[in-house]
Amino acid sequence: MVFDVQNETMPRDELETLQLKRLKYLVEKVYHNVPFYNKKFSEMKVKPQDVKSLNDLKHLPFTEKQDLRNNYPFGLFAVPRESVVRVHASSGTTGKATVVGYTRRDVDNWASLMARSFEACGVTRADIVHNAYGYGLFTGGLGAHYGAEALGATILPVSGGATKRQVMLMKDFGPTVICCTPSYALHLYETALANGINIDDLRLKVGIFGAEPWTEEMRHDIQNKLQLKALDIYGLSEIMGPGVGIECIAAQDGLHIWEDHFLIEIINPETGEPLPAGEKGELVITTLTKEAQPLIRYRTRDITRINNIPCRCGRTHYRIERITGRSDDMLIIRGVNVFPSQIESILLETEGLSPHYQLIIDRKGSMDILEVQVEVNEKLFSDEIKHLQQIEKKIMSHIKEFLGVTAKITLVEPRTIARSEGKAQRIVDKRKL
Amino acid sequence: MKVEQISIFLENRAGRLADVTRTLSEAGVNIRALSLADTTDFGILRLIVTDHEKAKKALKDNGFTVGRTNVVAAEVEDRPGGLHDILSMLSTNGINVEYMYAFVQQSGKNAVLIFRFDRTDEAIETLQKNGVRIIPGSELYNI
Numbered sequence: 001m002v003f004d005v006q007n008e009t010m011p012r013d014e015l016e017t018l019q020l021k022r023l024k025y026l027v028e029k030v031y032h033n034v035p036f037y038n039k040k041f042s043e044m045k046v047k048p049q050d051v052k053s054l055n056d057l058k059h060l061p062f063t064e065k066q067d068l069r070n071n072y073p074f075g076l077f078a079v080p081r082e083s084v085v086r087v088h089a090s091s092g093t094t095g096k097a098t099v100v101g102y103t104r105r106d107v108d109n110w111a112s113l114m115a116r117s118f119e120a121c122g123v124t125r126a127d128i129v130h131n132a133y134g135y136g137l138f139t140g141g142l143g144a145h146y147g148a149e150a151l152g153a154t155i156l157p158v159s160g161g162a163t164k165r166q167v168m169l170m171k172d173f174g175p176t177v178i179c180c181t182p183s184y185a186l187h188l189y190e191t192a193l194a195n196g197i198n199i200d201d202l203r204l205k206v207g208i209f210g211a212e213p214w215t216e217e218m219r220h221d222i223q224n225k226l227q228l229k230a231l232d233i234y235g236l237s238e239i240m241g242p243g244v245g246i247e248c249i250a251a252q253d254g255l256h257i258w259e260d261h262f263l264i265e266i267i268n269p270e271t272g273e274p275l276p277a278g279e280k281g282e283l284v285i286t287t288l289t290k291e292a293q294p295l296i297r298y299r300t301r302d303i304t305r306i307n308n309i310p311c312r313c314g315r316t317h318y319r320i321e322r323i324t325g326r327s328d329d330m331l332i333i334r335g336v337n338v339f340p341s342q343i344e345s346i347l348l349e350t351e352g353l354s355p356h357y358q359l360i361i362d363r364k365g366s367m368d369i370l371e372v373q374v375e376v377n378e379k380l381f382s383d384e385i386k387h388l389q390q391i392e393k394k395i396m397s398h399i400k401e402f403l404g405v406t407a408k409i410t411l412v413e414p415r416t417i418a419r420s421e422g423k424a425q426r427i428v429d430k431r432k433l
Numbered sequence: 434m435k436v437e438q439i440s441i442f443l444e445n446r447a448g449r450l451a452d453v454t455r456t457l458s459e460a461g462v463n464i465r466a467l468s469l470a471d472t473t474d475f476g477i478l479r480l481i482v483t484d485h486e487k488a489k490k491a492l493k494d495n496g497f498t499v500g501r502t503n504v505v506a507a508e509v510e511d512r513p514g515g516l517h518d519i520l521s522m523l524s525t526n527g528i529n530v531e532y533m534y535a536f537v538q539q540s541g542k543n544a545v546l547i548f549r550f551d552r553t554d555e556a557i558e559t560l561q562k563n564g565v566r567i568i569p570g571s572e573l574y575n576i
Contacts, residue, residue: 376442376475376498383440383477383502383549384531385470410474413444414498 001250001313003119003151004112007260008315015316019263020054022288027051027060030294033078036071037061037296057263057286058274062297068098068238076293077101084292089137090237090337100139100237101292107146109289110240113258114147117246120256120313121206121231123177125152130175130204132184133211134160139241140211140335144179147243153177160184167192174203181335182209182218182230186366189225204228206249210235210242211335212368213323232322238298239285245320254307254319261289264318265297266306269327277308282327283320301328329427331361333368336405340426343372346398350391353380358417362430370407372399375414434557435503436547436570437485442498443476453478453492460491465573466547468534479534481506481547483574505548506568507560511537515544519565526559528552545573 002008010018027048030037040061041047050056067076074081084101102110123129129148133140141159148155156175158166167188170178178185185207192199204226210233222230234245234255244262245255257264263286266275275281283300303325308318331338340359347353356375361368374395382388392409399407443449450469457464463483470477482488485501492499509515516535523530531549538545545568550556557567 378498378500381440381442381498381500383438383479383500385472385477388475388477389472411442412475413442413449413496415496416444 001119001122002315003116008116008258008317010260010316012316015259016054018260019288022260023054023057023263023286024048024051026286026288026294027296030078030296034076034294036067036076054263057265057297060286060296062272062284062299063295064299065098065238065301072097073099074101076295078294079103079292086142087137088139088142088237088241097137098238100240103291106240106290106292109261110143110243111146111150113240113261114143114243115150116258117233117243118147118151118153118177118208120246120248120315121177121208122229122249123148123151123153123206123208127177127206128154128156128173128175129177129179130156130158130166130170130173132158132160132166132178132180132188133242134335139235139237140179143235143241143243144208148177163187163191164195167195167197170204171197171201176203177206177208178204178226178228179208179233181212182214182222183212183334183363183366183368185209185222185226185230186218189222190365199225199227202227206231208233208246212332213325216322234320234323236300236302238295239287239300240290244285248311248313248315250313251311254311254321256311256313256315256317256319257285259317262286263288264306264320266304267299269301269303277306277318280305280324283323299327301326301330303327331359331427331429333361333370333405336403338370338403338405342403343399346402347372347374347395350395350398353377353391353395356414356417357426358428359426360428360430368431370405371410372407373410373412373417375417376411377414434505434567434569435553436481436506436568436573438502438504438547438549439480439482439485439489439492440500440502441478441480441492442500443478445471445474445476450478452495453497456491456495456497457482457488460487462488462491466534466536466545468532468547470532479532481573485574502549503553505550505553505557505560506570506573507546507548508543508566508568509546511542511544516546519546519560522559522563522565523550523556526555528556528559 031048083103085104086102089097089099131144133144135141205228207228207230219230231247233242235242245257247255265284266281267284269282283302283304285298287294302323304320304323306318358373360371395409466481468479489499529551533548535546
């Protein structure tokens with residue numbers, strides 16, 4: 001039931017000794033190999049030898065998403081480009097992608113951490129894994145793929161889309177494990193029913209769901225409908241991809257973060273001050289073993305808290321509670337990260353559009369629906385319906401092209417979008433999370 | 434020879450059209466002709482009024498998005514085939530009608546057709562050559 005007994009159940013004092021050893025090595029490495037970190041350390045007057053205990057972590061600089069963008073594409077690599085065997089990128093758009101490189105060892109570590117994660121969910125070599133995460137620059141597909149192979153399970157690299165075909169495959173191939181976003185799981189369920197496939201015809205027993213926020217209610221709904229155990233997985237491309245943390249099937253309560261590879265902190269997002277275990281704040285991760293693109297104190301912007309109570313599964317690694325929000329304005333729509341500022345630049349690039357817009361997100365059935373309301377101004381206005389409809393279509397196709405999300409565009413009258421304190425309310429999230 | 438038309442962007446919400454008519458009524462502007470085009474989300478109200486400058490100002494002051502367009506008003510005898518004759522002339526000359534609406538004059542003899550063309554000047558020329566009377570704005574506003 002535990003993939004890597006030595007590392008996953010290591011006593012805390014040994015684990016912390018290992019973490020400190022790895023942290024010291026990491027700090028030396030980035031200081032000497034990554035100009036960005038060398039400069040940051042110098043600005044903060046920190047030297048690698050200042051790190052004497054894990055407690056000294058708080059003296060190190062944060063790394064932010066913007067730092068990755070500023071060093072786009074390969075500026076944060078700590079190894080020569082030839083040592084990088086794979087590159088992934090977050091749902092980056094309009095040239096602002098965040099790129100991550102992996103050495104051979106990084107890819108192997110990732111696979112073994114994903115294998116651990118699968119096993120923590122009760123997956124064994126005997127299982128068939130239906131992987132409906134997208135393959136490509138997005139880390140979900142390949143991350144789960146290599147993890148399942150490393151475990152020795154049978155992987156079905158289905159990727160996203162063609163839902164009707166997916167449910168046929170599920171009936172014919174009999175996968176026992178499904179990996180996808182929680183909302184897509186419900187979509188698969190509805191598609192199955194619509195195509196006369198009964199859940200009793202399927203053999204699913206475990207679902208590993210991530211890449212978007214979901215609730216306990218949604219978990220119950222998925223478990224009832226799909227007749228499986230639904231488990232939460234955590235990851236982000238900047239750090240690695242899926243498998244940074246996982247819920248174990250034994251407790252199904254919080255996600256173990258693989259602490260021999262990732263050092264976690266919770267900070268107050270306003271002040272940057274570290275918070276003690278149990279307090280809610282922003283998750284900050286330091287990669288302890290990454291070779292190609294190690295990150296020091298990466299601000300994930302995900303809001304959660306650390307649970308340091310020993311887990312009944314026997315793993316000694318601390319857990320975080322499910323992500324309950326963001327400390328920035330990022331939205332996750334059908335698994336895709338969307339910043340309102342990205343929509344704003346698309347609108348501004350679309351001729352004649354005022355930057356007065358509002359994003360309305362709702363969930364109809366199992367699907368997230370994004371509506372972009374744009375205020376019409378005189379420059380944009382035409383007395384011909386077709387011109388206005390062309391504008392709607394143009395915005396829709398730009399959003400689809402740059403963000404990969406289908407949005408409904410609604411033109412609204414000027415000054416109808418509520419301004420609070422002179423600033424427009426950009427986001428109305430009607431999803432109950 | 435052109436007629437000034439104002440157009441107003443309307444969201445499909447109850448009461449929006451009434452807001453326009455209230456604004457015009459309070460400004461003392463009379464509507465000569467109107468057409469409302471709509472989609473599921475929004476509509477465009479096109480108006481010919483007695484005083485378009487006054488109407489435009491009142492509407493803008495009340496927060497409406499207002500556009501102005503030159504349209505053509507053609508007079509046609511109120512009988513079967515009247516509209517068809519005109520459309521035939523236009524199509525023979527390859528002129529496209531973007532949209533149109535019509536009303537019958539009080540005298541009941543003639544109808545007035547309001548056209549928005551893709552090539553307005555050519556359209557006027559074609560119609561006049563074929564003996565169609567074009568009603569100038571000054572006359573239409575004061576009918």
